[in-house]
Amino acid sequence: MKKLLTNLTFWVLTAITAGILLGHFAPEIALYKFFENPIKFKLLGNEVSIGNTLSEFLSGIFISIVKQFINPIIFLTITLGIVSMGDLKKVGKLGGKALLYFEIVTTIALLVGIIVANVIRPGDGVVTDAIKGGDISKYTKGASEFSWMKFFWDNSTLQVLLLAIILGSVLNYVSGKDKIIEIFQKISKYIFAGLHGVMKLAPVGAFGGMAFTIAKYGLKTLIPLAKLMVTVYITMGVFVFVVLFFILRHYKVNLWRFLKYIKEELLIVLGTSSSEAGLPSLMEKLERMGCAKSVVGLVVPAGYSFNLDGTTIYLSMATIFLAQVFNVHLSLEQIFTIIGILMVTSKGAAGVTGSGFIVLASTLTAVHVIPVEGLALLLGVDRFMSEARAITNFIGNGVATIFLANNEKEFDHEKMRKAFDQEGILS
Known part of the structure; x- marks a missing residue:
């Protein structure tokens, strides 16, 4: 019993269940307004967004705190990784391989989505009367304003990644680099210790995120578009358990054991609908299971922006x-035009607020044959599908890191076995 009560997975699952029950049976409590308006500001390059309702406040506080750890961890991990790697040609080679991998795998994801949608045809029979009262102006406006320069400027993760690569490269030529490395390692140790403390608040974030989703949109909103919902979840399942399964199998890594290893992070992502919530912890676990620090530091943050399989x-x-x-x-x-457009526009999804809808709006505008007003149909169920998107993106980035670490011969299978076995003992 004591083991169960100290298990984070148990508490996150309990919080998700409690959030669903509160949102369904007492939505007025979940949506009780703490403030008149939501709180939004930037801190350490990250946008802090805390809603004004009880459930949004709980979820927003947790995600915002975790987000403050992302950039420092990326900066320290990649800087220390490049210094330890020493060979700058190796860094460039890894970066090139990562981008090639991202493009190939996301293109496969695109094709899987299009094929399944054409086979199951979830849109047949949907009544367009549902297109009422949906405000899509902010998404169509966002699509017209999108630019790659704005994407980079708004994406602090990419900026920190670039800065870390430059600093790590420069440190290779500094005579007193050992002292600097020692300082960075100490700071890194304290940051990860702080992260472990914050992750104890994960059930609070998961509770708030799930309560808000159910209270605001209600389970009844799923019925008209249930076929689309089911199709999306099935497709993402096929992608994870077929495509990603065979990618890991190539290097004799068991997908099921990997998913069990990161189950706490997956539940947090599910509860909060945000892959950011589990990102720092994923990086730490990937290192612990045998991926080289330099590979983790480069691939995970780059993948967060460019390897969005679920999206x-x-x-x-x-x-x-x-x-x-x-x-x-x-x-x-x-169809090939749509694939071509999405191959480019989907890469900018992580850097834009309301990214999924903005990218979708820009795609529909470019194709010129599908009414952009149709976005209003998806507004009510988008939040329910965001869980599947976030989890698939999250798993995809973990798989990409393991694959590339193996490809670079920077993966320790013995450490992986120990980490998986240890997780089994603790579960």
Whole structure:
């Protein structure tokens, strides 16, 4: 009993269940307004967004605190990793391989989404009367304002990654680098210790996130678009348990054991609908299971911006879904055009507020055959599908890191076995 009560997974699961019950049976409590307006500001390069309702406040506080750890951890991990790697050509080679991997795997995700959407056809029979009162102006406006320069400028993770690469490279030529490295290692130790303390608040964040989702949108909003919801979840499951399974199998890594190893982080991502909530902890666990620090530091933050498997699947399926809703027959040429556009626009999703809808709006605008007003259909269920997107993105980045670490011969299988066995003992 004592072991169960000290298990974080147990408390996160309990919090998610309690959040669902509160949101469904007492939505007025979950949506009780603490403040008149939500709180938004920037801290350490990260946007802090805390809603004004009870549930949003609890979830927002946890996510905002965790986000403050992301940039320092990325900075220290990649700087120390490059210094320990020594060979700058190796850094460039790894970066090139990572970008190639991201492009190939997200393209596979795109194709999987389009194929499944065309086979199951979730948009057939959906009544367009549901397009009422949905404010999509902010998304269409955001799509017209998108630029790669703005994407980089708004994405503090990429800025920190670039700064760390430059500093790590410069330190290789500094004579007194050992003292600097020692200081960075001490700081890193304290930051991770602080993160472990913060993660104890994960049940609070998961409770707030789930309570808000159920209270605001209600389970009844799922019924009209249940077919799309089920199709999206099935497709993401196929991608994880088929595509990512075989990617890991190539290097004799068991996907099931890896998922069990990161189960606490997956539950936190599920509860908060944010892959950011588990990002620092994922980096630490990947190192512990045998991935080199330098590989983790480079691949995870870059993947967070460019390896969005779940978001890519959702965007492709949502586009085909809306075409089916409006009885728009897409020719093979138009489907290939959609794939081409999404291959580019989906890479900018992480750096934009309301990213999924903005990228989708820009894609529909570029194709010129599917009414952009159809976005209003998806507003009510988007939050429910964001859990699947976030979890798939999260798992995809973990798999990418393991694959590239193995490819670079920077992976310790013995450490992996010990980490997996230890997790089994603690579960």
